Amino acid sequence: MSLDRLLVKIAETQNPTVAGLDPKLSYVPEYIKAEAFEKYGVNLKGAAKALYKFNKGLIDALCDIVPAIKPQCAYYEMYGYQGVKTLYKTMEYARKKGMFVITDGKRNDIGTTMEAYAAGHLGTVAVEDEEFTPFGGDALTVNGYLGTDGIAPLIEICDRHDKGIFVLCKTSNPSSGELQDRLIDGKPVYEIMGEMCEHWGKDLLGQYGYSGVGAVVGATYPEQLKELREKLPHTFFLVPGYGAQGGGAKDVAGAFDQNGLGAIVNSSRGIMCAYQKEGCDEHDYAQAARREALRMKQDIMQHVGTIRL
């Protein structure tokens, strides 16, 4: 179990960013929606098919320059099981194109239930004597509020399939401090959660010094990001909050180590809606996303230098 496959992709592309695929229908170009609605109807199925077509175009335009996608489950569940089918197909297509897939589900539960989530999202599931891959993500975001026995089943399955997890530590939203900044024995909750990540990952180190247990730390809290980078040397960070949420390249600089490793920065709306911001022809949405992804890469890399494995 490790996140090494992700680290290798980051070094290959010299790009420590991930494209968040959180598609709302309002982000999708009219011509794609019109085609899907004509073929499948103005309903959840039609919407889900439009989202898939939109995602596919984005993946085609990004797969050689961006190492990973991060689909957010909520935006697929919003369109019912039809939307969840689009989640599966999007993940399958991205993997086929060589991208690393981080499923952003922030799942959490007791041990036996986490076994089911782990098998479904990262592992395989047996039906009679055959094994099937329900979603096939490479990593899953999780919430550690339930403690070790909500995490242990993930570790076992990640170990078997060479997958990883990212545990929420300091989230990017304005109210994250209500619980996460409160002090327990003089330490903020987010730091305690970070220490648990180090502890959970201690026997799962990959080749490049980082374990299979990563942490989510928001770009909107640059001081905490820098502080946690120093305190959690084996924990790789998934950093949301860049762009639309307000975090800039300077804010995420502290997330990286001296080799330019240590973090991957997410942008969702910035990339997906680049064509709307540019005001270009909607048929050009995928190339606009590529332009924005390259701009973001350059923006962040000026603070990172060269990425060396």
Add this chain to the structure above:
Amino acid sequence: MSLDRLLVKIAETQNPTVAGLDPKLSYVPEYIKAEAFEKYGVNLKGAAKALYKFNKGLIDALCDIVPAIKPQCAYYEMYGYQGVKTLYKTMEYARKKGMFVITDGKRNDIGTTMEAYAAGHLGTVAVEDEEFTPFGGDALTVNGYLGTDGIAPLIEICDRHDKGIFVLCKTSNPSSGELQDRLIDGKPVYEIMGEMCEHWGKDLLGQYGYSGVGAVVGATYPEQLKELREKLPHTFFLVPGYGAQGGGAKDVAGAFDQNGLGAIVNSSRGIMCAYQKEGCDEHDYAQAARREALRMKQDIMQHVGTIRL
């Protein structure tokens, strides 16, 4: 927004319990699996169809004596989007039979993303000018680690559709104390989360004194359950951990108020696998579940007395 529809169902049935529908394939009678595999193949679709048939039988046998079901998302996601379709159909069928549906997803995220979860699980979603109901749950379990702006979008949608939520406070698993029992200014984290539930629900009181913001508190921690009942007078409890996880009727007694209200106790494996425990013919699985549900009701009601609205 409130949980009043649930409270009315509990009083009508004089039964403060909920059937957890967390179906593993190994719980499903062979005759149901054989039929599904023959018709749909030995694959995720066949498995999902078998689970649906199993659930349908349980709902038919329970709907006049048990007020609610609580499907656990993990056990459906485990079978991919095909499994998620079974989740939807199970929920639809239970609602048609008059049951209250609590979706156990423990969802959590930043505000904009929680809007998507709220719309998908509890509300409606627009496709062009038409509104659709992606899942149609009556309540959703959520994790409050992200603070108020991860909860606020739910409250807005719950208000519009008369739905409710249950926020994790003290979970039933052995390691729940690793974070939840730690002290912040002399108060355990679970109590702080409980106080946040009271705060979030303060303007959302229903007719019977309880708000639309409930809390999850495990049967496996009877002292904390009693303590929280006293400290959180407007917060209705969803209580997992009875039966297979080790909690008994005496352990949950403290969750109820003087009117026999205040909590609903979940049993999953105990009900679903009653036929295996009884050793009866597998064709009798649904009636065995009914017998166990009645036994559980009686077991808990001896500590509750009459339920009065």
